[in-house]
Amino acid sequence: MNLHALRLFYTVAKLGSVTRAADELRISQPAVTKQIKQFEKDISTTLFVPRNRRIQLTDAGEILAEQAEKLFSLERQMEAYLKDYALGKTGTIRLAATYLPANFLIPAWAAQFKKEHEDVEMMITTMNSREAFNQLIHFEADVAVFGGGKDEQETDLIHWDELFQDELWFVVPKGHPFANKEISLEEMVTVPFIMREEGSSTRERLFALCKTYHVKAPKISLQFSGLNESIRAVLAGYGAIFISSLVVRDLVEKGELSQVYVKGVQLKNSIAIWTRKGEVLTPAVQSFVDLVKSSTHV
Structure with missing residues (x-):
């Protein structure tokens, strides 16, 4: 089916006048009449009949006009969706x-x-x-x-953009013998540690730190899949954690947890946003x- 001809037919049916349709579509009235007749011929169906100097839809024309309304309404919805998608206003x-x-x-x-x-x-x-x-x-x-x-x-597969940096702290319960003191890394790792599972960046950073300073890695006494659980265990009075300052700063400032200052160790933690390299994002x-x-x- 010729969609251009269908749109022309729909416009005439909607406005009820060839003249008004010609004005809206900015084409001549004879051109509208000619294309409607050709459309009727192509689909082997009479769509309009003359009546009192006007035109009237046949039964087939009424049904086709209703279906055309649904089609062009869907088209408008699709256009609106694509416009919103291009503006980032829809999607996942x-x-x-x-x-x-x-x-x-x-x-x-x-x-x-x-x-x-x-x-x-x-x-x-x-x-x-x-x-x-x-x-x-x-x-x-x-x-x-x-x-x-x-x-x-x-990896060559991803692109990395640093957002900001925060510090990595050694933290123990309040009242711990190392609380607010400066000690060596060798002393710090004698404390049982509470950590996330393998794959945690802070866990890997701590193990890498020990390897760099030729210090035996600490004993992981408790392991949680969530960081909040690790913090609660230290708040309850057990062990130590190696953690981003952003997560525990309020608790340290309130005195509910205590920082330990390890000689010669000042580590930054980069928070970054990652995307696949070379990919055009939606x-x-x-x-x-x-x-x-x-x-x-x-």
Whole structure:
């Protein structure tokens, strides 16, 4: 079926006049009449009949006009969707993030983003750094936010943009013998540690630190899949954690936890946003990435 002819027919049917249709379509009245007659011939169906100097739809014309209304309404919806998609106002964002950004950063970013992109579906999953990295390279996530650095995730498959840096602290319960003191790394690792599972960037950073200083790695006495559980265990009075300052700063300032200062050790933790290298992001994902970068002044 000739869609151009169908649109012309629909316009005449909607306006009830060849003249008015010709004006709206900006073509001559004879051209409209000619194309309608050709359309009727092509589909072997009479669509209009003359009546009192006007035209009237036949039964077949009435039905076709109703179907054409549905078709062109769907076309308008598709055009609106594509326009919104191009502006990043619709679509889906699958975001993989580690505990720190998922709990302290992403809620504010997501809320700000949704204010202007209400129809974009966001699926945010919290996991460790290795899992977030793997989800990204296996196309299970569109973008990832986690700590670490380029050297820890050597690959030509992903692009890395640092958002900001925070410090990594050794933290113990209040009243611990090492609380607020400066000690050696050898002394620090004598304390039983509470840590995340393998794949956690801070766990890997601690083990790498011990290897660099030729110090035996600490004993992992408790292992949790969530960082919050690790913090609660230390709050309950047991062990030590190696953790981002952003996560525990308030608890340290309130005196509920205590920092330990390890001689010669000052580590920074880079929080970065990761995407697949060379990939053109969907408008929605690109809009979110741009918002995150502007929020952290990258």
